[in-house]
Amino acid sequence: MLFVSLLLLQLLPFLVASQQQIHNVAIVPKNLGNADFFGLAFEGCQFAARQELGGTVNCWFNGTWDADVEGTIEIIDELIEDDNCSAIVISVLDPLAYVPVINKGIARGKPVFTFDSDSPDSQRLAYIGTDNYFMGRGLGKLLQDMRPEGGRFGMVSGFGDNLVERVRGVREVLEGTAWREVGTEPKNGHEDIDISLQMMWELVEQYPDLDAIVGVVGLVSTVHVLYSLFVRTVLFGRSPHNLTTKQHIIAHVQQDDRQLDELYRQ
Numbered sequence: 001m002l003f004v005s006l007l008l009l010q011l012l013p014f015l016v017a018s019q020q021q022i023h024n025v026a027i028v029p030k031n032l033g034n035a036d037f038f039g040l041a042f043e044g045c046q047f048a049a050r051q052e053l054g055g056t057v058n059c060w061f062n063g064t065w066d067a068d069v070e071g072t073i074e075i076i077d078e079l080i081e082d083d084n085c086s087a088i089v090i091s092v093l094d095p096l097a098y099v100p101v102i103n104k105g106i107a108r109g110k111p112v113f114t115f116d117s118d119s120p121d122s123q124r125l126a127y128i129g130t131d132n133y134f135m136g137r138g139l140g141k142l143l144q145d146m147r148p149e150g151g152r153f154g155m156v157s158g159f160g161d162n163l164v165e166r167v168r169g170v171r172e173v174l175e176g177t178a179w180r181e182v183g184t185e186p187k188n189g190h191e192d193i194d195i196s197l198q199m200m201w202e203l204v205e206q207y208p209d210l211d212a213i214v215g216v217v218g219l220v221s222t223v224h225v226l227y228s229l230f231v232r233t234v235l236f237g238r239s240p241h242n243l244t245t246k247q248h249i250i251a252h253v254q255q256d257d258r259q260l261d262e263l264y265r266q
Contacts, residue, residue, distance in 0.1 A: 023086040025049075026060040026079045030091045030117065030159060031067040031191045038063075038091065041115065045089075060085070067159045067191045069094045073101050080105045090124075091116040095161045098122060117162035132162040136169020139214055143170075143179065150178020151211030154203040155186035156196050158217045166216035182207045189217055 027045055029038035045059035062079060064071040072093060079085045080101070088105060092098050092114055102122035105112040111125055118127040143153065155170065157163045167186055174181070187203060189196030200213055 022056060022058060024058045024060055024084055025087045025089060026062050026085050028072060028076055028079070028088060028090045029061075029063050030072075030093050032061070032063045032065050034191045034193065036193060037116075041091070057086075067093055069097050073098065076101045076105070080108055080110055085110070087111040087113070089113045089115060090119075092119045092161070093117070093159050095119040095121065117160040129162065132165035133169045136166035136171075136216060137173045138169075139166065139216065140170040140173030143212055143214060144174060144177055147211065148178075150180070152180050152182050152207060152209060153212040153214055154182045154207065154210060155214045155216060156189050156199045156203070157186035158189050158191045158196070163216050170214055170216065179212075182210065186216070191217070 025045060027038075027042050029041060032038065042059060042061045045057075049055065049057040049059055062075050064075065076088060076090065076098075079088050087110060090098070090102070090112065095118065098119045099122045102112050102114075102119055102124050106123045106125070112122075114122075114124050114127045114129075116129050118124075118129060120127070153174075155167060157167055171181065182203070187199035189199050196215065196217060200215070203213060204210055
């Protein structure tokens with residue numbers, strides 16, 4: 001929620017310079033299906049529009065239901081051509097594939113920002129998000145601290161360079177420890193809560209002696225089901241309730257929204 005609130009405030013100078021009375025800011029997530037995270041981003045835009053910008057901004061929520069690179073690029077291109085769209089805020093699925101369309105928007109004079117997942121080689125005006133490599137290291141450290149004797153672990157990820165960086169951080173921290181990753185790549189949850197849960201079940205069924213699952217995506221909605229997996233689970237995401245039981249050790253890593261807010265305002 002905070003990411004887009006902060007980005008909307010960064011947009012303020014560009015919106016003030018515009019001749020429009022009402023400004024329409026398009027939020028383009030990786031997919032519309034991940035309401036747990038991107039729905040909050042949309043709420044963050046609406047909150048900032050009401051509380052900070054006096055109702056002069058409308059927030060649009062544009063994207064594909066599933067994580068579709070080509071389909072999302074087409075939507076961004078349509079927003080660039082739409083004179084009623086004042087600015088575009090994007091969570092990037094493919095950092096290189098998005099470069100041309102982001103640069104096109106900038107060339108047309110339309111402010112383009114990124115959040116959550118970046119396209120650093122593009123001309124986007126700013127990025128607000130997590131240091132994803134550091135986040136991954138935090139997940140790996142949690143697992144090592146929870147069980148120094150190690151074991152076998154699997155990972156569930158999704159789309160986007162931000163998640164690649166989290167996976168890299170997990171692996172680097174656990175390299176040289178007694179932990180061993182199963183498989184060659186994380187299971188892909190396709191930015192979908194139900195599919196991510198299915199991938200976790202597949203890991204347990206495929207590796208019955210699995211000791212841990214590391215989810216580098218926000219799988220908060222699945223926590224209540226994880227108790228039946230009988231494995232330690234380390235999650236990225238917002239803090240859910242009732243994380244621990246006698247049979248399970250479940251931990252999570254999340255952004256410190258208050259610190260992010262303070263750094264931004266400085």
